[in-house]
Amino acid sequence: MIDLSLAKGFAAIALNGEVCNHYSLAKKHKMRCVFASVFFDFYLKGIIKRSDGKYVISNSIEEMEPYEQYVYELLREEPSKALQQWINTISKVSYKVCSKLEGFLVEDLMDQNLMNDVSDLLECDMFYTTAGINIRKYRTVPEQYQFELEALRAEVLEEGMISDEAIILLWLLDQSHKLNDVFSKSEIERLSNIKDHLYKTNSLAQEVIPLQIKAILLNGWVRFLKGKKRLFQTKIGMGVAFIFPGLEREQSIFIDTEQWFADKGSRLTQTVALLESKGHICKIKSFGQVSLVEVDNVLYELIPEAVTVNRIPIHGVRLRRYRM
Amino acid sequence: MSRQRSLEAILSSEYVTIGELVRITETRYSTLKYYTEEGMIPFEQEEEKLTRRYKRDITIKQIERIKKLKKFGLSIDELKKELKENPNEL
Numbered sequence: 001m002i003d004l005s006l007a008k009g010f011a012a013i014a015l016n017g018e019v020c021n022h023y024s025l026a027k028k029h030k031m032r033c034v035f036a037s038v039f040f041d042f043y044l045k046g047i048i049k050r051s052d053g054k055y056v057i058s059n060s061i062e063e064m065e066p067y068e069q070y071v072y073e074l075l076r077e078e079p080s081k082a083l084q085q086w087i088n089t090i091s092k093v094s095y096k097v098c099s100k101l102e103g104f105l106v107e108d109l110m111d112q113n114l115m116n117d118v119s120d121l122l123e124c125d126m127f128y129t130t131a132g133i134n135i136r137k138y139r140t141v142p143e144q145y146q147f148e149l150e151a152l153r154a155e156v157l158e159e160g161m162i163s164d165e166a167i168i169l170l171w172l173l174d175q176s177h178k179l180n181d182v183f184s185k186s187e188i189e190r191l192s193n194i195k196d197h198l199y200k201t202n203s204l205a206q207e208v209i210p211l212q213i214k215a216i217l218l219n220g221w222v223r224f225l226k227g228k229k230r231l232f233q234t235k236i237g238m239g240v241a242f243i244f245p246g247l248e249r250e251q252s253i254f255i256d257t258e259q260w261f262a263d264k265g266s267r268l269t270q271t272v273a274l275l276e277s278k279g280h281i282c283k284i285k286s287f288g289q290v291s292l293v294e295v296d297n298v299l300y301e302l303i304p305e306a307v308t309v310n311r312i313p314i315h316g317v318r319l320r321r322y323r324m
Numbered sequence: 325m326s327r328q329r330s331l332e333a334i335l336s337s338e339y340v341t342i343g344e345l346v347r348i349t350e351t352r353y354s355t356l357k358y359y360t361e362e363g364m365i366p367f368e369q370e371e372e373k374l375t376r377r378y379k380r381d382i383t384i385k386q387i388e389r390i391k392k393l394k395k396f397g398l399s400i401d402e403l404k405k406e407l408k409e410n411p412n413e414l
Contacts (some may be wrong), residue, residue: 001361150358151400158355160394163401 001147002112006044006165007067009148010037010172011105012114012140013182016297020117020136023095026177031098032213033176034105036090038071040168047072056080067104087211106138114144118279121295126256126307126316137296142281145297149182156194157187167198167205175213181298184324253300253319254307264289264304271302271317292322299324339368339377348380349387356387364390364407 004012014030042048047062048055057072057079064072074097081089109115120135155166170191173179179188198205257270268291272282275295285292291302299322306313329337334344342360346353359365360376365386367376386407393403 147361150354150361153352154355154358155400157352158394159391161397161399163399 001144002114004114004144004148005041006168007034007038007041008105008109010034010169012109012144013148013173013178014176015102015106015109015115015138016140016145018138019120020138022135023099028095028098029213030176031102032090032093033172035071035093035098035101036087036175036213037168037172038068038101039075039086039090040172042068042072042075044165044168048075053082054080055083055086065104065108067101067108070101070104083207084211087213091213109140113141115140118296121253121275121280121298121319124255124275124278124280125253126314127254139281139296142283142294142297152182153187157190162194162198162202164204167202168208170195171208171211180323187324252321254305254316255319256314256316264291267304267317268293268302293319295319334380338380340380340383341375341377345378345383345387349384351387351391359387359390362404364404 011034014034018027018030039048042057043050043055045062046058048057050056057075078089106115115138117136118139120137122135123133152166152169156162156170170179173182179191183191195205195209199209255271255274257267257274264287268284268287272284272293275282280295283294285294285299289304293300293302300319301322303318303320304315305318306315308314329344331347334340334348340348342353342356345351345356349356356365360367365378365383367378367383369376390403390407393406398406
């Protein structure tokens with residue numbers, strides 16, 4: 001495992017599972033959060049300094065990586081602003097800038113063998129396979145992905161001091177809506193107490209926590225999509241998505257096991273073998289009538305199901321996204 | 325899945341597993357796993373995929389030391405440095 005900078009570590013988490021060549025609203029928002037992570041990385045490294053309530057970019061340039069150099073040149077156009085103004089600027093960063101930054105970071109992470117692009121899990125869905133749809137997504141190497149998250153959890157969820165880097169990373173995960181993927185429900189409740197405590201006692205937290213990365217013009221649409229995603233994360237929502245998979249496709253994937261299996265062991269083995277043959281990395285977390293499997297760093301329940309196509313029953317397994 | 329040992333059995337044995345450490349020290353499993361991967365708590369492992377074993381008394385003292393240092397205000401990086409420079413201070 002490699003100790004990555006704040007920006008690279010956050011990019012490794014944020015880009016995991018994102019489609020490669022397609023820019024959804026969610027991905028654009030995440031890339032703006034990645035841009036913000038580079039900004040705060042500069043602050044932690046002393047390239048940006050706080051002076052009289054403003055954050056100022058220094059003129060001295062150390063040896064920088066290509067993505068740092070790119071962001072530095074963009075930020076240097078207006079080198080001194082209050083933090084809220086910096087975040088407002090970052091919220092308006094264009095699709096072209098996001099795309100170029102993504103290119104630099106992904107290239108770096110792939111060179112270090114920490115990320116690769118694989119076929120999306122949706123390609124394993126019977127309906128997508130038969131339609132001949134090809135979707136590629138990024139996958140961070142599981143060991144590195146877990147390392148980044150476990151380092152944060154070990155620091156934040158245990159009693160004691162929390163570093164500036166951990167505070168900023170928590171804020172970034174919140175802004176990019178990845179907190180629910182990283183922490184369980186009870187941990188998120190605990191986190192809100194931790195955030196309150198940090199806000200009262202830590203000067204950086206007092207500045208950062210109230211900030212929000214948002215795109216004003218797209219706010220309504222983003223709010224609708226966030227609300228929809230949140231709805232389908234509730235127990236009732238998950239059930240509805242299970243019955244009507246088209247409503248939230250990535251949460252409900254049907255895999256044709258090509259055979260009817262009477263026992264859960266064979267069903268699980270066959271499903272995992274099918275997924276692995278398509279290049280996905282699977283880890284079985286729990287085994288039972290409904291098994292829990294981690295596929296490319298994301299948890300899914302495996303629920304046996306049969307669908308009817310042209311009056312022919314097809315037996316398989318439905319992967320349903322599992323929330324901790 | 326193997327049966328869990330009783331607390332008395334765990335406290336009287338020389339070696340414990342990570343799950344047993346979780347019970348004794350009331351520290352999160354993910355935290356102990358992270359400390360293990362970072363070399364902050366020592367373990368023994370006969371072969372690569374076999375269960376890791378921890379020497380109970382030394383490991384508990386090390387975990388308490390880590391908790392104390394963290395409460396004292398050290399960040400994770402500072403903790404790692406301190407443990408590396410003073411490995412025998414328990």
